[in-house]
Amino acid sequence: MTHDPLIPAKAGTQAEPAAKRKGRLGSRLRGNERGKNNLAVLAPYLWLALFFALPFALVAKLSFSHSALAIPPYAPRLDLSHGLTGLADFLRGLDLATYRRLASDRLYLLAYLSSLGFAGLSTAILLVIGYPMAYGIARCRPRLRQALVLAVILPFWTSFLIRIYAWIAVLKPAGLLNQALHLIGLPSVTLLDTNAGVVLGLVYAYLPFMVLPLYAVLERQDESLIEAAQDLGLTPRRAFWRVTVPLSAPGVAAGVLLSFIPMVGEFVVPDLMGGSRTLMLGRTIWTEFFADRDWPAASAVAMVLLATLVVPLVLVQRRRAALLP
Amino acid sequence: MRRGPSPFLVAMVAAGLVFLYAPIALLILYSFNASQLVTVWGGTSLRWYAALAHDEQMLDAVSVSLRVGLISASLATGLGLLAAVALVRGGRFRGRTAFSGMVYAPLVMPEVILGLALLLLFVSLKLPRGFWTVTAGHATVTLCYATVVIQARLAGFDRSLEEAAQDLGLSPARAFLAVTLPNIAPAVAAAWMLAFTLSLDDLVIASFTSGPGATTLPMRLYSQVRLGVNPEINAVSTLLIGVVAAGVVAAFLIQQGKTKT
Amino acid sequence: MSAPLVRFEGVTRRFGAEAAVDDVSLEIAEGEFFALLGPSGCGKTTLMRLLAGFEAPDAGRILLAGEDLAGVPPHRRPVHMMFQAYALFPHLSVARNVAFGLKAQGRARAEIDARVEEMLALVKLEGLGGRKPDQLSGGQKQRVALARALAPAPKLLLLDEPMAALDRKLREETQLELRTLQRQLGLTFLIVTHDQDEAMVTADRLAVMRTGRIVQVGPPAEVYERPIDRFVAGFLGEVNLFEGPDGCTGVRPERMALSRAEPKAAGRLPGKVAEAGYLGDRTVYVIEAAGRTLRAAQPSGGDAFRVGDAVWVSWPATAVMRLAE
Known part of the structure; x- marks a missing residue:
């Protein structure tokens, strides 16, 4: 059977092939139940088709459109009133001009590479900071553990924008950090409007995304496994590397994916904490769209970003049982 | 018996929490600063809160955000409940893979792409952008979060309880309402809270899908933040943080209470 | 009925x-x-x-x-x-x-x-x-x-x-x-x-x-x-199986009698007590007899046998159950 592995197979709710055999008593009943569930799916299905699938088709279409016309609707338009000739005309009208333009402009390439670089570096730092945090929390007494988890979740619920804004006051040239450094006689540092500032902002904003999946895996881990490893002669340190770390691999994968993917397309952090020369794709899309009004270019950048993220997105989709605790 | 964390781990947890909370704590502290200069302490004062009360634009943005949040969260929770039921109980229906793909993709999709895609939709449908387009955009994104939260609870819900209700004479729909819904209510409430908070927070989707007269609070904050740090923003941020923190802690305590009994 | x-x-x-x-x-x-x-x-x-x-x-x-x-x-x-x-x-x-x-x-x-x-x-x-x-x-x-x-x-x-x-x-x-x-x-x-x-x-x-x-x-x-x-015989209780030329037969342990002298029953085999388990109301014996292992349950209060004792196992004709495969 190929049904979704995350959905427990419950006898009686499965639409079994046998049910398709015609003319048997009672299969009407099963049909009814399926009918009702289909009714339940209809509303969210239509909603997502309209507000999620269709918009993406439009982004794809626009990315293949001429950029010459600055005002929507961009050519070509899909006109199905003429039947298949309309579709053929439409397809003939699509071209790769926008993509060619992107490829020839070094700025886009740099933005692409630096997005991956920022996200990659920040993910590595997150793992180094997040793993010990998650492990530390997982080892606390249950009541304290819950309070600490809440403390990690709470910032995630607090406005992203406000949290980044809070850093600006800290990092400003005459800000609180430099005041403090000055007080203890250290030279001041410049972090705001630099690439280092972007990494700091990304690490700060996505820390909960790394800690929570790691915690979920580590907390479930059976303590007796470590004891068994030590009983068999491993030092606590080696038991950690040989037992705890390999067993937490799903959590590591989850934390890495859940922070890396959105960071690649991040807009707020590079915009507010990066300098004017900080290049990231999320910001590029925003600028193309709002400042340059080059919608086909914005769409094409979005398509490239999406294509880059397809593999990690599929990984998330496949393993979301482990990813979303 | 679980061994406690080592001193190194304790230090890491403590440092991590300081890292997470220090900027927020400073922001809250400086919202009570009497000085106009945001980094110089000039005594305690509530003047920025008072100023806030007269900032028509800010108040308007708060009102827009609250209304968008209430409506979009309710839409998202309703649709998310249906989606969760379909995913947990629907077995294999036609288009299931596409459906679950659409439900989960927005969870990790960069917001800029979602915002752009939604905007193109509204433009090509010739819908005037404003309050309702932002609301629809937020409902779409938060629907996914709501579905995940409700689905987790529903999947863990003992199906035999619903069967017992049917066995005792309730139709499937009534059994769902009388037995399943009361038992997954905490998750439905949590889903609503999450959707509402996400809507209240969102800058990117709102910027793409909003139009004149529908400036949300984050949009308003963003335009001011770009101009620099300003004590009034500290004040409004503090209020927002306070409201959200109170809500989250309350939701957490409710859930705790539920799981204990 | x-x-x-x-x-x-x-x-x-x-x-x-x-x-x-x-x-x-x-x-x-x-x-x-x-x-x-x-x-x-x-x-x-x-x-x-x-x-x-x-x-x-x-x-x-x-x-x-x-x-x-x-x-x-x-x-x-x-x-x-x-x-x-x-x-x-x-x-x-x-x-x-x-x-x-x-x-x-x-x-x-x-x-x-x-x-x-x-x-x-x-x-x-x-x-x-x-x-x-x-x-x-x-x-x-x-x-x-x-x-x-x-x-x-x-x-x-x-x-x-x-x-x-x-x-x-x-x-x-x-x-x-x-x-x-x-x-x-x-x-x-x-x-x-x-x-x-x-x-x-x-x-x-x-x-x-x-x-x-x-x-x-x-x-x-x-x-x-x-x-x-x-299958039925084994599922409802213990049974001693005998494969004969004319099919399979079985005898329940409680229908087996043990004696030191050779009895006059329809079925009998000489053997040795290999194991004895006392259960309060009865004792279960494992008997090695003619190359096979048999079980016999004896009510408490009768003659007690010890491991290694030579015994006769016997059963009446009415105790023999004819079993299909």
């Missing part, structure tokens, strides 16, 4: 390619305590769920009091079920759990209250109506589940492994109580169990199932003493 209350006619239910219930025909009489007995996965639970309406047959029909149940959803069937893990509604008090089916029938408030009191008294839970299910012990929960299923006065009560969650001592008491209760109420009970003792203690008749089919039906003593094949 009166007219059959339940009739299965050639009922088949498939899950995918596998038939969980394979062409089962069976009748259960009004007022009978009937047990479906078999190892896990034999289809007994599916057969019960077909009767409750949570499954629909792919072939055949099910009649209740002469009426075809095809297309009748679970909530319209005058059949109530006691679920395996009880399925008590955690958000409702004990009294409201018991009242659940009565409310669904739209009975008057006063009538419901009276019936709930009556039911709680019946299962000896007076005064516990205000408790929530998780404030009850395992045995109490089981009795609430029983009261809830009995309250709407079903024509037929289904019990799905009702004692599985109870410890052994409580289980043995409850089996007899259930038997007494069924006799008092004069209701038809259908119990599904994998525990042969439970089936034999409670039921008037039992059906042994294996891989979706019914192998043998009859009163417990008959099935125990005259099993038709090796």
Whole structure:
């Protein structure tokens, strides 16, 4: 059977092939139940088709459109009133001009590479900071553990924008950090409007995304496994590397994916904490769209970003049982 | 018996929490600063809160955000409940893979792409952008979060309880309402809270899908933040943080209470 | 025997390619305590769920009091079920759990209250109506589940492994109580169990199932003493098997006699005591005799043998059961 592995197979709710055999008593009943569930799916299905699938088709279409016309609707338009000739005309009208333009402009390439670089570096730092945090929390007494988890979740619920804004006051040239450094006689540092500032902002904003999946895996881990490893002669340190770390691999994968993917397309952090020369794709899309009004270019950048993220997105989709605790 | 964390781990947890909370704590502290200069302490004062009360634009943005949040969260929770039921109980229906793909993709999709895609939709449908387009955009994104939260609870819900209700004479729909819904209510409430908070927070989707007269609070904050740090923003941020923190802690305590009994 | 209350006619239910219930025909009489007995996965639970309406047959029909149940959803069937893990509604008090089916029938408030009191008294839970299910012990929960299923006065009560969650001592008491209760109420009970003792203690008749089919039906003593094949013989108790040229025969350990002198019985073998296990009311011996290992159970109080003693094992002709493969 190929049904979704995350959905427990419950006898009686499965639409079994046998049910398709015609003319048997009672299969009407099963049909009814399926009918009702289909009714339940209809509303969210239509909603997502309209507000999620269709918009993406439009982004794809626009990315293949001429950029010459600055005002929507961009050519070509899909006109199905003429039947298949309309579709053929439409397809003939699509071209790769926008993509060619992107490829020839070094700025886009740099933005692409630096997005991956920022996200990659920040993910590595997150793992180094997040793993010990998650492990530390997982080892606390249950009541304290819950309070600490809440403390990690709470910032995630607090406005992203406000949290980044809070850093600006800290990092400003005459800000609180430099005041403090000055007080203890250290030279001041410049972090705001630099690439280092972007990494700091990304690490700060996505820390909960790394800690929570790691915690979920580590907390479930059976303590007796470590004891068994030590009983068999491993030092606590080696038991950690040989037992705890390999067993937490799903959590590591989850934390890495859940922070890396959105960071690649991040807009707020590079915009507010990066300098004017900080290049990231999320910001590029925003600028193309709002400042340059080059919608086909914005769409094409979005398509490239999406294509880059397809593999990690599929990984998330496949393993979301482990990813979303 | 679980061994406690080592001193190194304790230090890491403590440092991590300081890292997470220090900027927020400073922001809250400086919202009570009497000085106009945001980094110089000039005594305690509530003047920025008072100023806030007269900032028509800010108040308007708060009102827009609250209304968008209430409506979009309710839409998202309703649709998310249906989606969760379909995913947990629907077995294999036609288009299931596409459906679950659409439900989960927005969870990790960069917001800029979602915002752009939604905007193109509204433009090509010739819908005037404003309050309702932002609301629809937020409902779409938060629907996914709501579905995940409700689905987790529903999947863990003992199906035999619903069967017992049917066995005792309730139709499937009534059994769902009388037995399943009361038992997954905490998750439905949590889903609503999450959707509402996400809507209240969102800058990117709102910027793409909003139009004149529908400036949300984050949009308003963003335009001011770009101009620099300003004590009034500290004040409004503090209020927002306070409201959200109170809500989250309350939701957490409710859930705790539920799981204990 | 009166007219059959339940009739299965050639009922088949498939899950995918596998038939969980394979062409089962069976009748259960009004007022009978009937047990479906078999190892896990034999289809007994599916057969019960077909009767409750949570499954629909792919072939055949099910009649209740002469009426075809095809297309009748679970909530319209005058059949109530006691679920395996009880399925008590955690958000409702004990009294409201018991009242659940009565409310669904739209009975008057006063009538419901009276019936709930009556039911709680019946299962000896007076005064516990205000408790929530998780404030009850395992045995109490089981009795609430029983009261809830009995309250709407079903024509037929289904019990799905009702004692599985109870410890052994409580289980043995409850089996007899259930038997007494069924006799008092004069209701038809259908119990599904994998525990042969439970089936034999409670039921008037039992059906042994294996891989979706019914192998043998009859009163417990008959099935125990005259099993038709090796599977039934082995499933209902211990048996010493003898492969002869004219097929397989078996003798129950308690029909085996041990003696020091050669007896005059129909079947006898000289052997040696290899192991002895004292069980209070009886002692179980393992005897090595003529290259085979036999088991013999002797009531306490007779001659005791020790490991290594030379003994004769013997059995009367009436103890020999002819067994199909």
